Amino acid sequence: MRTISENQISELVxxxxxxxxxxxxxxxxxxxxxxxISEESPAGKAALAQILENHKIARxxxxxxxxxxxxxxxxxxxxxGCVIDGDFAAAVNAGVRRAYSEGYxxxxxxxxxxxxxxxxxxxxxxxIHLELVPxxxxxxxxxxxxxxxxxxxxxxxxxxSDGVGGVIDFVVDTVGKAGPNPCPPVIVGVGIGGTMExxxxxxxxxxxxxxxxxxxxxxxxxxxDELLRRIxxxxxxxxxxxxxxxxxxxxxxxxxxxxxxxxxxxxxxCHAARxxxxxx
Amino acid sequence: xxxxxxxxxxTAAALTAGDNLLLTGALYVARDAAHKRLITLLDNGEPLPxxxxxxxxxxxxxxxxxxxxxxxxxxxxxxxRMDKYTPALLDLGLVCTIGKxxxxxxxxxxxxxxxxxYLGVTGGAAALVANCVKRSEVVCYEDLGPEAVxxxxxxxxxxxxxxxxxxxxxxxxxxxxxxxxxxx
Numbered sequence: 001m002r003t004i005s006e007n008q009i010s011e012l013v014x015x016x017x018x019x020x021x022x023x024x025x026x027x028x029x030x031x032x033x034x035x036x037i038s039e040e041s042p043a044g045k046a047a048l049a050q051i052l053e054n055h056k057i058a059r060x061x062x063x064x065x066x067x068x069x070x071x072x073x074x075x076x077x078x079x080x081g082c083v084i085d086g087d088f089a090a091a092v093n094a095g096v097r098r099a100y101s102e103g104y105x106x107x108x109x110x111x112x113x114x115x116x117x118x119x120x121x122x123x124x125x126x127x128i129h130l131e132l133v134p135x136x137x138x139x140x141x142x143x144x145x146x147x148x149x150x151x152x153x154x155x156x157x158x159x160x161s162d163g164v165g166g167v168i169d170f171v172v173d174t175v176g177k178a179g180p181n182p183c184p185p186v187i188v189g190v191g192i193g194g195t196m197e198x199x200x201x202x203x204x205x206x207x208x209x210x211x212x213x214x215x216x217x218x219x220x221x222x223x224x225d226e227l228l229r230r231i232x233x234x235x236x237x238x239x240x241x242x243x244x245x246x247x248x249x250x251x252x253x254x255x256x257x258x259x260x261x262x263x264x265x266x267x268x269x270c271h272a273a274r275x276x277x278x279x280x
Numbered sequence: 281x282x283x284x285x286x287x288x289x290x291t292a293a294a295l296t297a298g299d300n301l302l303l304t305g306a307l308y309v310a311r312d313a314a315h316k317r318l319i320t321l322l323d324n325g326e327p328l329p330x331x332x333x334x335x336x337x338x339x340x341x342x343x344x345x346x347x348x349x350x351x352x353x354x355x356x357x358x359x360x361r362m363d364k365y366t367p368a369l370l371d372l373g374l375v376c377t378i379g380k381x382x383x384x385x386x387x388x389x390x391x392x393x394x395x396x397x398y399l400g401v402t403g404g405a406a407a408l409v410a411n412c413v414k415r416s417e418v419v420c421y422e423d424l425g426p427e428a429v430x431x432x433x434x435x436x437x438x439x440x441x442x443x444x445x446x447x448x449x450x451x452x453x454x455x456x457x458x459x460x461x462x463x464x
Contacts, residue, residue, distance in 0.1 A: 041458055043298070043440070047402045050438065054405040058353070063407035067343045067353040067426075104352055106343040106426050117313065119425045148358045148381075148403060180451050181358050181381035183403030235459030239402045240381070241298075241440065242454020272404040 002079075002136040004280055006086035006094070009138070012278050013074065013095025013126075016142040018103045020274040021069055023059045027210040028187075028273050031248040035185060035238070044243025048185075051238070051271055066183075066272040069105035070144030072096045072126040075205070081136035093124040108147070129201065143208045143275040149186060149268040152178035155200055158262040164223065167192060167264050172230045174266040175247065180240020183270035187211055188231065188250045191265040193257035202253040203267035208275040211249035224250045285376070285434075286334050289395045292375050295441045297448035301399065303437040307336040307378070309430040311357050314421050315365040322368055329420040330429070333373035338401075340379075341426035342410075351416045351432065355406030356380040359398070363387050370394045378439060388447050398443040400450070412437040 029052070036048040058065045074092050078084070084091075100107055100123040109124065110117040133139075154174045158166045171190055178186075189207025191199040214221040227250040237243020248271065257263060283291065285305030295301075308330065310318070318328055339359050343352030359379030366377065367390035375396050380403040383391075391398060401409060415433040422428045442450045 041454070043454060044458075046300075050402045050405045050408060054402075054408040057411060058407040061407065061411075062346070063349075063410055064343045064353040065407065066404045067341060067355050067406040068357070069343060104344045104346045106341065106352070108341070108426065119427070121425060151358065179382050179455070180400075180403075181360060183380065230462045233460045233462045235455040235457065237454060237458055239400070240454070241400070241442075241450050242456075242458045244458060270404055272406075 002082045003085050004082050004138055006091035008280050009084070009088065009091035010095035010098065012140055012280060013092050013142065014099040014102070016140060016276040016278050017072060017096060017099035017105070017144060020142070020144060020276040021064045021103055021105055022062055024055060024065060024273060025210070025275070027212055028248065028271065029055055031211045032185070032271060035245040035248065039238065039243055039245050041237050041243030043241040044238040044245060047239035047241065048245070064105055065274065066146055066270070067106055068108060068146040068148060069100070070146045070274065071109060072123055073143045073145050073204070074126055075129045075131070075141040077131050077133045077139040079135035079137045080132050082138060089128060092126050092128055096124050096126045097122040137279055139277070139279040141208065141275065141277045146270055146272065149182035149270040152182040153203070153265070153267045155196060155263070155265040157196065158264055160260070160262050162262060166262070168227060168230065170264050171227050171266050172234070175231050175268070176234050178268060179236055182268045183272065184236055184240055185238055185245045185248045185271050187269040187273055188227070188247050189267040189269060190227070190250065190252045191267070192252060192254040192263070194255040194263060196263055198255060199263035199265040200267070202255060203265035206251040206253040207267040207269040208273070209251040213251065215252050220252045220254055224252050285336050287336070287375055288334060289375055292397045293395055293445050295397050295444050297441050297444045297450040297453060299441040301439045301441065303439050304435050306431060306433050307338050308419065309338045309340050309342070309432055311339050311341050311427050312361055313424045313427040314429045315362050317421060319365045319368060332369050334375055336376040336378060337369070337374060338378040338432070342430070343426070345416070349410070351410055351413045353406035354409045354413060355404055356401040359383060366390065370396050382451055383443060388443055388449065391443060391445060392447045395445045397441060397445055399439040400442040401437070401439050409437060
């Protein structure tokens with residue numbers, strides 16, 4: 001049995017959140033650069049140029065890309081053959097607390113969502129999704145999820161008879177209604193199938209999949225392509241002031257579902273997509 | 281076009297949706313929780329902790345200032361969440377709001393009635409805005425952390441007129457210009 005300490009976990013969590021706060025991943029910066037060339041709208045081009053300049057300033061001056069440094073979300077794949085020595089959630093929260101304090105990241109979490117809404121002042125608690133996997137390691141994927149885009153996400157329990165057309169309409173309609181609010185160009189994560197909460201989880205995982213990656217199932221890969229082309233016909237454009245680049249990518253994940261159901265969830269991620277992966 | 285803040289209503293009236301601006305001067309920073317407190321004061325007939333007459337409110341919640349800087353990253357937040365609170369402040373004399381995202385019809389109507397403008401900053405361009413901020417002070421509600429009300433002084437902060445004082449909406453105009461039918 002391999003033992004993984006609380007300290008190892010919190011150090012990895014802190015380093016992952018610090019690694020993604022000040023620079024976007026190459027897939028996103030490449031996609032923005034490509035959009036700057038292809039975008040036809042002058043206002044859209046100007047917004048994309050500002051986004052790239054912002055990436056440069058953030059990287060060079062060690063400032064967060066976006067002031068909304070997000071709610072901390074951690075996907076953990078825990079090997080069945082390892083022993084976590086201590087409290088896993090406490091270790092993850094300690095890592096988040098350290099990253100958000102040392103990195104001058106914004107603390108954006110309120111303890112109670114409805115009544116007092118008092119800021120917890122350390123950006124905890126973390127949203128943690130655990131998955132048990134074979135092996136004796138621990139793999140963490142983290143995302144700092146901003147809420148400008150999170151707020152524009154949606155879920156719908158479609159009927160099987162709604163089919164592909166129903167899914168397309170719902171996804172495109174969700175992005176269309178979001179308009180300029182989620183900081184376009186966006187990355188659209190779509191979860192299809194499972195149950196209500198599982199479709200939402202798939203949508204979040206899809207939203208942090210690399211831009212330009214394709215679903216391994218050719219039918220779903222084609223659906224991703226069509227959704228992207230349809231979304232980019234909406235005219236919303238960079239910063240929402242009109243243009244061709246409303247989304248940089250659409251990622252779909254799917255899962256088996258019930259004979260009576262066709263759950264579809266859409267999780268929107270802004271162009272300041274921040275996620276990182278590491279393992280012990 | 282260079283604009284000095286605070287701007288008066290004559291300056292606001294001359295702006296047109298789509299104008300690109302460089303803002304220099306003083307403005308307030310306030311978002312959700314601060315707005316809720318301000319409107320609660322008004323509802324109770326109490327005075328606001330600062331005057332909004334002729335002023336600008338930037339909807340933002342900056343990240344903490346690293347050592348040696350006046351402010352952390354300071355991009356705009358989604359303005360629509362302030363829609364419920366905005367007409368009351370416009371009626372009191374607020375001239376300009378800055379943020380990102382769509383405004384409600386009620387806010388646009390109130391802007392037209394009061395001769396106010398709504399400006400946009402590119403969402404997510406937060407480090408870029410940080411470099412335009414030359415000075416920053418907490419005005420009130422420090423307990424709200426990132427949602428405290430601040431007075432900031434900016435130089436050449438890039439912004440675009442999203443809704444002008446006649447109610448023209450750049451989001452609607454721009455989208456209509458680039459929306460195309462999907463071809464298989």
